[in-house]
Structures are given as C-alpha cells and as structure tokens.
Amino acid sequence: MPVLDTRGPRPTAELLVECVAAARVHGRGPAAVHAVHGAHCAVRRGDRIALTGPSGSGKSTLLHLMSGLDRPTGGIVAWPTWTGSPLGRPGLVGVVFQGQSLLPDLDVLENVALPLLLGGAPDAAACLQAGSALATLGIGELASKLPGEISGGQAQRVAVARVLASGPALILADEPTGRLDRAAADRVVDVLVEAADALDAGLVIGTHDEAVADRMAVRWQMVDGHVCTGRPAAVPDRGPSEQAPSQQAPSEQVRSDRGSRS
Template sequence: MRAERVTRVHRDGRRELKSLDQVSLTVSAGEVVAVTGPSGAGKTSLLHILGGLDTGYQGRACVAGTDWQTLHGSERARFRRRTCGFVVQGLALLPQATAAENIEVPLLLDGVAPGARRTRVAEALALVGLEDQGAKLPDQLSGGQQQRVAIARALVNGPALILADEPTGSLDSTTAASVVRLLLAAARERGAAVVLVTHDPQVARHADASARLHSGRLDTPVHESPKE
C-alpha cells in the first residue's frame, strides 16, 4: 500500500479545510503501521482514501499496485472487495445472521461458489479461534468474540490491505489487547499490510511502526518511529 502526497480539501461555505495535507505513507505486505492522533486530525479520512471509499483528493493512493483514481463505479467496488478488509469500532455485524453468515457476506458479494465459501468461512473462523461458534448470533457472543467475527470477515477474502479504525474502542483493556494481537498475527500470517488507527498507545505499541496525524499532517516519518 502506498500513498503519495495525499491532500483532501473540504469546503465549509467559502472556506477550504484540509483534512489531509501532503500525507505520504508506505506499508509493505505483512507490516503493521499504527496511526495515532487527536479526534479530527484526519485519521478516518486517511482510511477512507486508502480503502477507495473517497476519491476526491489530490495525490496518489495505491493498493496492490493499482491507483484508486484509475478505477470507477462497480470496478472500484469489486477491486475493494477483493483487496481490502475493514475492521471498525461499530462492528456492523448483521444481528439476525450467524457468525458464519456474517463472515460469508464478502464472498457472497464476490460470487464465490458455495463449496468454496464454506471452506473459506471455516478457515477464517479457525484463524480467529471461533471454530465452534459459527452457528451463534452476534448477541450470543461476547464483545471480544464479536470483534473476532469482524476480523474474520475482514480476512476471509485474503485482502492485500486491512484497514482498522479504532477496532478495540468499545472493549476493556484486557480484551482489547487480546483482540489486537489476534488481528495483527492473523494479518501477518496472511501477508496483509495493515493500517491501524487508534487513540490508545497500548494498542499502537503492537505495531511495527507508528505515525501521528495532527491537523491533517503526518508528523512522524513512519519507518523512523521506534517500536515501544
């Protein structure tokens, strides 16, 4: 994953506000980079651009060698499903679907055959230690287990890039540490690049490197940041 001199400008009446200002970032396969910073610093804006959800920016953002701004409409959506996995604080699990059915959603959208779907869902459940929980509904699972389902869903398509936006924000510190270790270990095992947005220094310390966003600027060169 590579972003080069990315700038995102929003208009507020006659004013122009930069949520991102000349941001550059490279994350290699199997590498985890934590992005920290105060609320409003531009962290979520950065994730939206890296994941192809927002293309109204200047600069370049590439995943698996493809520039998002060269893709359009359904082509962009298809590429996103196949190359990006998202883990968010709100989970966005379907309440009436089982854990296995929630994990299966990206495969259904991508037209994967039923037999292959079953195999890949079983592998994803095992990867996050929930091989015996696939038939349960979200409200039958603990908060940590629900987050593991969300992680499995993000990984099931074998993405090149995982974007995690405050994935442990609603969890207690012990569960949060367990979940983030699981996410990062699974991503590294699959060879995915990971961008992890967090306000929690205890979560950030699990990353290979960290960077701080403030007022849209990436203050710390990522690969020069010592890992705590």
C-alpha cells in the same frame, strides 16, 4: 504474552498503496472540514503501522482513502501493483470498520462469508473459511447468532474475522479494539498480526490505545489532518517493478475529484 512486532520496514517489498499530497475535504464553503491534507505515505507488504492521533485528527478519513472507499479531493491515492482501485475486489484490501458494520439480517457466519460469496467463492468453501476465521478469533460459538444478539465487543471481533476470512494483501483496521477489554484487545491484535504475517500483508491499525500502537514496528502520527510518518515528505522509494503514479494510466489511480463528493 502478546507478540511484539519488532520488524522494520522492507523498502523493496511490494508497494500496496501510496498517497501523494492526498487531501480530503468534507463539505463545502464555510462548513468545509479539511480532514486530511498533504498526506505523503505508503504501505508495503510486511509493514506494521500504528496510525495514532487525537480524536478528529483524520485517522479514519486517511484509512478510508487508502482503502479506496473514499476519494481524495486533492492529490493522489494509488495502488501501483493493482490495476485500478481495490474497491469491490475481495482479497486486495480488507477494512475493519470502527462502528457497527455487520448486516443485521444475516447471522454471524453469513456476515463473515458474505465478501467471499460476493467474490465468487462456492457456498461450502465460503462457510468453511468463515467458520475457521471465527474459530481463530475464539468466537466460533457465535456463528448462528444475529448481530443484534451479540455484544459490541463480540461484533468487533466478527468484523475482524470477516476481513481475515478473505485473506487481503492490505489490512486497514480502524480502532479494532475500541470496545474490548485488555485481554480481548491483545487477542485481536495477536490475530491481526499473525494473519498479516501469514498473508505477508501490510497492516495499518488506527488506534488510541498506546499498548496496541506500541506493538507495531512503525508509528504514523496524525495532527489536524497532517500525517507524520517519520520519513521525508517525498514520494517513497519504489522497487524496480513499480511505477510512480505519474507514469500510470489515469484509470489506475484515484486523483483529486474536487467537488464531485461532499
């Protein structure tokens, strides 16, 4: 029986990421695509959010902005309690990518251990943690396989294991169950929710799967690049120790850098 997350948001929990009028335009001129515009949203520790919406509505783009992997072309994306973007800093944000994201020349265990090794963990500890994450996902026997030797669904679970192994404070999963059957999809969501609970992490799952979305306490709906969070489109309430983006040093936020990326 899948675990249903019925907890509501905790408005004073640590604010992990917030978007204030965030926008992302891909390309320029007549070919420009306004993938996200005017996004006001925030994720706190303990949040369990389903990000839903039709194909092309901007879910992946918004997740990439919140991860720091992409930069807004308008507005602000900020991580108020961290100093600067989480990019390249294991343990802060973990992203389960939508497509193939495993390195083909590394075996499954090495793929899962890689972020830990890059973060400075000793080999033995990284391998132990990676093996444990694979076992949690029920795919421990794949450890020595290369990505080319496993199925798409198995690769998707390896990608989830890779994120969980590094114990991030914010987990952003982009269609993590897209290639899985119902039972495997339920298991992956179980694992994501259990890991998020254990880490007191914020969890956002981009999904087309209503059964997955229904298991999250909160739903954000995207339509044509607009995100509806069900909350007023104002700067979210902050806990007493948290600064608004406008009070932070520029280096601690990612502002619009219109024109610097296409």
